[in-house]
Amino acid sequence: MDKNTVIGLLLIFLLFLGFSFYQTNRNQKIREAQEKQLAEQVARQAEDTTALSLTTDTAATATAASDPALTAVQQFSNPQIADTGDYVVETNKAIYYFSKKGGCLRKAMLKDVYRYTPKDSAKLPLVLFEDGSNDMGIQLMLHDQTELNTRDCYFLSEEADTLVVDDKNNTLSLRIYPNITGDAVACQTQDATSYIEYLYTFTPDDYRFSYKIRFVNMEKYLYASKHDYTLEWTAQPRTVEKNYETEKNLTSIYYMDNTDDVSNLDERKDAQQDFTSPLKWVSFKQQFFTTCLIVDDRPFSSATLQVSSPDKSETSVLKNCSATLDFEMPDLNKGSFGMSMYVGPNQYRLLKGYNMKLERQVPLGWGFFLLHWINRFIIIPIFNWLEAYGLNYGLIILILTIFIKIVVLPVSYKTYMSSAKMRALKPEIEAINARYPKEEDMMKKQQATMSLYKSAGVSPAGGCLPMLLQMPILIAMYRFFPAAYELRQKSFLWAEDLSTYDSIWDFGHRVPLYGDHMSLFTILMTIATIVYTWLNNKLMSPAQGNKDQQRMMNIMMYMMPIMFLFMFNNFSSALTYYYLLFNLATFLQMFIFRFAVNEDKLRAQLQENMKKPVKKSKWQLKMEEMQKQQAKMLKEQQNRRK
Numbered sequence: 001m002d003k004n005t006v007i008g009l010l011l012i013f014l015l016f017l018g019f020s021f022y023q024t025n026r027n028q029k030i031r032e033a034q035e036k037q038l039a040e041q042v043a044r045q046a047e048d049t050t051a052l053s054l055t056t057d058t059a060a061t062a063t064a065a066s067d068p069a070l071t072a073v074q075q076f077s078n079p080q081i082a083d084t085g086d087y088v089v090e091t092n093k094a095i096y097y098f099s100k101k102g103g104c105l106r107k108a109m110l111k112d113v114y115r116y117t118p119k120d121s122a123k124l125p126l127v128l129f130e131d132g133s134n135d136m137g138i139q140l141m142l143h144d145q146t147e148l149n150t151r152d153c154y155f156l157s158e159e160a161d162t163l164v165v166d167d168k169n170n171t172l173s174l175r176i177y178p179n180i181t182g183d184a185v186a187c188q189t190q191d192a193t194s195y196i197e198y199l200y201t202f203t204p205d206d207y208r209f210s211y212k213i214r215f216v217n218m219e220k221y222l223y224a225s226k227h228d229y230t231l232e233w234t235a236q237p238r239t240v241e242k243n244y245e246t247e248k249n250l251t252s253i254y255y256m257d258n259t260d261d262v263s264n265l266d267e268r269k270d271a272q273q274d275f276t277s278p279l280k281w282v283s284f285k286q287q288f289f290t291t292c293l294i295v296d297d298r299p300f301s302s303a304t305l306q307v308s309s310p311d312k313s314e315t316s317v318l319k320n321c322s323a324t325l326d327f328e329m330p331d332l333n334k335g336s337f338g339m340s341m342y343v344g345p346n347q348y349r350l351l352k353g354y355n356m357k358l359e360r361q362v363p364l365g366w367g368f369f370l371l372h373w374i375n376r377f378i379i380i381p382i383f384n385w386l387e388a389y390g391l392n393y394g395l396i397i398l399i400l401t402i403f404i405k406i407v408v409l410p411v412s413y414k415t416y417m418s419s420a421k422m423r424a425l426k427p428e429i430e431a432i433n434a435r436y437p438k439e440e441d442m443m444k445k446q447q448a449t450m451s452l453y454k455s456a457g458v459s460p461a462g463g464c465l466p467m468l469l470q471m472p473i474l475i476a477m478y479r480f481f482p483a484a485y486e487l488r489q490k491s492f493l494w495a496e497d498l499s500t501y502d503s504i505w506d507f508g509h510r511v512p513l514y515g516d517h518m519s520l521f522t523i524l525m526t527i528a529t530i531v532y533t534w535l536n537n538k539l540m541s542p543a544q545g546n547k548d549q550q551r552m553m554n555i556m557m558y559m560m561p562i563m564f565l566f567m568f569n570n571f572s573s574a575l576t577y578y579y580l581l582f583n584l585a586t587f588l589q590m591f592i593f594r595f596a597v598n599e600d601k602l603r604a605q606l607q608e609n610m611k612k613p614v615k616k617s618k619w620q621l622k623m624e625e626m627q628k629q630q631a632k633m634l635k636e637q638q639n640r641r642k
Helices: 003-066 068-075 244-249 348-352 369-387 393-407 409-424 426-435 439-456 464-483 520-539 547-567 573-596 599-611 618-641
Strands: 086-090 094-099 105-115 124-128 134-141 147-149 162-164 171-176 195-201 208-216 228-235 252-257 262-264 271-275 279-285 289-295 302-308 320-328 334-345 503-511 515-519
Touching: 086 171, 094 334, 105 134, 105 334, 124 289, 252 271, 252 302, 279 302, 279 320, 289 320, 348 369, 369 393, 369 464, 393 409, 393 573, 409 426, 409 464, 409 573, 409 599, 426 439, 439 599, 439 618, 464 573, 515 520, 520 547, 520 573
Parallel strands: 086 162
Antiparallel strands: 086 094, 094 105, 105 124, 134 147, 134 228, 171 195, 195 208, 208 334, 228 320, 252 262, 252 279, 271 302, 279 289, 289 334, 302 320, 503 515
């Protein structure tokens, strides 16, 4: 690399850095302008509320006469209920808020679970779906074929507005009743024998609760020929973690079809999918939390699922999620559609207990059976076993690393022995290189080298194959640690949250390809990887290429750890901490092997092997014949060029 190239690369880096500062300042100004505009808009809406409330009663009758949809709403109005407050249900796991208008879950606050807050700040309870970010309603067709959505109706409850769940009190019944008269002014009498009911049944120590839709004596009010209904569900999951981009990229819609196959919409881009076949459950899944609708007996007959990215001005919304779920209600007089709703952690062990494949929402490498098998049957059981002892999660990761290194010790020893044998043959390999210095003799050099390996009983691929066998474990860890709910907000050393990056320096602006912070575990992991690469190069036998190829290979080997510095800066600190421990354990293992293996005796053994006659297999004879033919063809081509 000459001087001009270095100067060029430096100028490009400075250009990227300058652009990053410019873009950061520009985005900050745009964000401030948007926040100011939003504040002004909220203020104007607050000023207009009083004026609008004064004219609402006067305009209601006229609007009802001209708007069929509003007329339909008033046929199901409940004049004795006020548009204030919620129906509140408290269990040992969460506090749920059900909106009086619409009767659906409006807000959920999980107990003893907290959203991310900066270090030394007060903890804030974790709230899912607030400020109208979750909405649900059934599209109805009335007897006169006008349409109505239950989200526009006020639901009544015969119980108190607050329910504390125990073994006796565990049900919340919310109903809308049709009015006997449809007159917009005089509709004061309700038909108490006909109603649509949302029946919620809770268990004190469970994140899952029953949700049943019941139709009672509704045939005279609803369109009799219609028995297919649509449950419309929309939500805007809000950020609750430290790393917004990571949380956003892991937010999507998951579902299980009638063949029990679990899949999801694309997490990285806007997506929509229509289903004409049944679905058994649908979930709006975030990084560590999920909200799932699960059918009891009859599945959703068809559905349309859609997920899209929010506007850039929405700095707290992760995705816009919507699901239109079709279900059948064969009997309008005494029909029901049974479901349950899970609102809680996206934790493998917890979700697996429901036996509905809900745990497939935890990204463990399901697309590659070897990865999720390693995680499900090795990593997670050991992790949960160690967790039961109440150890710090940093120590659990350390013990897990030691256990894995012990398990793969035979493979590692075989890799080291292969490398040691190659080093022991270094004088013979150097002699072969000196015998065939010319590039046109490359084929002869390879044949001589392979013959040397064969006579000494050394396999050139002996060190590669065992190393490849370790790769699935490293990749399985790559999937496990960022997805482990157990690590969320668990601290170790300087890392305040092992589920996200461990920043020791926040820049205040974004550096291209790197980020806006510096993660210490990532730096230590990179240094350890570079040291390991250097030690490994010293122990390896010389390559059979020319010096330029060898130099290029060395550069590539050192470039990979540098790339890790950029790639892993935003990753889970538990993952980078594990990779650091893995490298340190490899150093220790390497020194133990060097102490245990006498390379002088090993060389003597290889020399004894070379004195013995080598019986060639048919495959080897065939390969040698092919190499001779290739050498002959190469020589003929060179002669023709002359």
